[in-house]
Amino acid sequence: MIEDILDGRYRVVEKLGYGGYSTVWLAHHVCMKRYIAIKVCIANSQPREISVLRALAMHPPSSSSSSSSSRHLGQNLVPVPLDEFQLHGPNGRHSCYTTTPAMCNLREISFSRLFPIKVARALAYKLALAVSYVHSRGYVHGDIHLRNVLVKPPATFDELSVEQLREEYGDPETVPVMRRDGKRLPPGVPSKAVVPLCMGKDAKEFVPSDARVLLSDFGESFAPDLDPRLGEDCKTPVAMRPPEAFFEPGLHLSYSADIWSLATAIWEIIGMKALFSSEFVGIDEVASQQIDVLGPIPSSWFERWEARTLFFDEHGRPKKARHVWPRLNDAFEECVQKYRRKLDAGEFSREETAALLDLMRRMLSFRPEERPTTEEVLKSEWMVKWALPDFEASL
């Protein structure tokens, strides 16, 4: 809880977030006077993430003797594991590890209108760079979506005392934990829960230097060459999940699975609206959205897909009386450009739109082997001509 001192040196000052496997706290190192994030994993679990973070933090073998200038620029965009310890509580043993803290995740910000166009381009480039680094070290991230894309604090963040932090962001907010039947809480359940703090600002307030990306949550990461993962074991949220995970559940996923999710994340950064949606619908509906937006899937997938007759006739045409999602180019005009124009957030020129949609279409190829690699993504026309200059300006 807030104000606990963990492992004799970490003063817990705020809650940053939580997921299915952990709660993340902001702590202040009592001696070093710097902020860190502590991930407290659920009781008696064996987190796999820390070994991936350790591997990513090591220098690649080929550059061990070379200068920092030859380091992959994406290495700074993944969390650095700083320390590990264990806590013993009423529910058992909790593995804990500390990493670089962040202000918020991009999903939290996505409810606040649009990023200025230069910021959106810089964020997209940095995210692609981060994924490129992860791939260069032999890992697939496996869970790319905006809740796992964090914004790092400015370099001056550590200068804030805890009191100044509280002046800036308020005291931690708590809510009582109660049983609906009014009975006493069972042992091991805290009487208060802390509401996570979002230290981010509205998207429209972002300037290029705020685009400090941290790709987080490597809990689903895997090394395809050493530890293959089947499509059926893919845990990426359904709306960002690559289609092979659904249509070829018995096949191994590869780096290309991340490329699909990266495309959906870039789309969302640019338009603040997801390309596909699983809100109130199941995985079959999402598959039908993908076909509406991108065109036909490979015929072997279509024939094997039992639910196809709910959405398409025997010629593959959408069934009447159902909502048909707009094609990619129309979706870009209707869901991205229209709002960028209306909110004065910067519009994409015709030339840039063509380059961006060409990249999106290639990254969203149904067949994983037809998708570009991260290196090819970074060398694409849109990245080189439009995103790279704004990335450089944001440094």
Ligand SMILES: Nc1ncnc2c1ncn2[C@@H]1O[C@H](COP(=O)(O)OP(=O)(O)OP(=O)(O)O)[C@@H](O)[C@H]1O
């Ligand atoms: N280093 C960090 N700094 C700030 N906030 C963080 C940090 N790491 C994680 N968070 C916040 O905590 C939330 C949960 O973290 P994370 O997704 O890593 O946990 P998880 O238990 O693995 O979740 P999931 O169920 O999504 O796999 C994130 O969405 C993010 O908002």
